[in-house]
Amino acid sequence: MTTRTAPGPRERLLDAARRLTYAQGVGVGVDALLKAANVARRSLYEHFGGKDGLIVEVLRLTTAEDEEWYRRTMRAAGDDPRARLLAVFDGLAEAIDAPEFRGCRYLAADLAVADPDHPCHAVTREYRERVHRLLEEELRRLGHPRPEHAATQLLLLVDGALAAGATRPGVDPAGCARELAEHVLDAPGHGAS
Amino acid sequence: MTTRTAPGPRERLLDAARRLTYAQGVGVGVDALLKAANVARRSLYEHFGGKDGLIVEVLRLTTAEDEEWYRRTMRAAGDDPRARLLAVFDGLAEAIDAPEFRGCRYLAADLAVADPDHPCHAVTREYRERVHRLLEEELRRLGHPRPEHAATQLLLLVDGALAAGATRPGVDPAGCARELAEHVLDAPGHGAS
DNA sequence: AACCATATAGAACGGTTGATCTACCCGTCA
């Protein structure tokens, strides 16, 4: 039963780690995490087995949230598949404009963790597959002739927008990506006059 | 005078750092760099003042090389601006296919170094501006109605392709990006029949 | 031959890392 009480050490740790690993990368020190979460050292190792376990759990949590963000964003955009897909880029624009925006946390994690067998890569990979399927499904509803290919293109635009948003302040990457996304959606062949 | 003799400690360090910081990120240890370069500890601090100095110098070096790569790739593609711009994405496909490919080193550096005042950010930022100008100039030659905007879009496609190439093995991000790049180049209004 | 800049090799520094451990505190439930 998950009643609404004061958050325990586990939740505090997850919340602090979500913020700190995004702001400073997965290289944050354990001490900083403990201090930010106001949690005893021991609790970390009891709940997550170590720093790596905490990081992977944070990724699991945020991927689930972000996937839900895609669903919510599209749901709020109505029924038209085209509008729903373009709404993703409008939402992206907002996210990039946020002062704490620092790029895609999953790309950052993948680039920062050199070991290809580290469990965090499996989490990020599955997340991308889920988003890809989400987009693909919507493209199918739109009647797109190549939904899988187009989904890959949209995902590339999302990644590009997040990267540009993190590295080129002052431009409007989401807007740029949105224009290109329109070209993706307007592929010939799905004759929905 | 820079005759062709056996590479000194400085060059060996730069070469080792270029490889290791790309393979393992800028978080590589000094010991690993020294061992890979077969260089005495002291040489690092005499030549670069410290690890940060070495890293920044590596970024300066590789950005110069990569900018030259853009020029060379476009030069080899002939005179037609359109072919020259699309050739960039063909070259990207090759780079992504290379076994040692691990994404964009500059994006990785920007995401890994949290301190916004770290000198490495200035290097990467200037690099992106230079590439942007390169693309913009070519778009101008093409007679594109919005060369600056289109250059931003092409850069976004490049970043997206590099990101997707690093995180989604099996797909062909450069090919996807190339298709979208064609849409960018085909913007209406530059009446080149 | 003497000198000097430039290497190398490696000890040692203080600080920090992630992880383990002991000691204690407190609310719950038997």
Place this chain on the structure above:
DNA sequence: TGACGGGTAGATCAACCGTTCTATATGGTT
């Protein structure tokens, strides 16, 4: 009342971090 699980606080550990140091070797110049 008493035991116990879960939390805190903090000492402690080995390992590693980037840096500085001394001592020594090498190669070219005067």
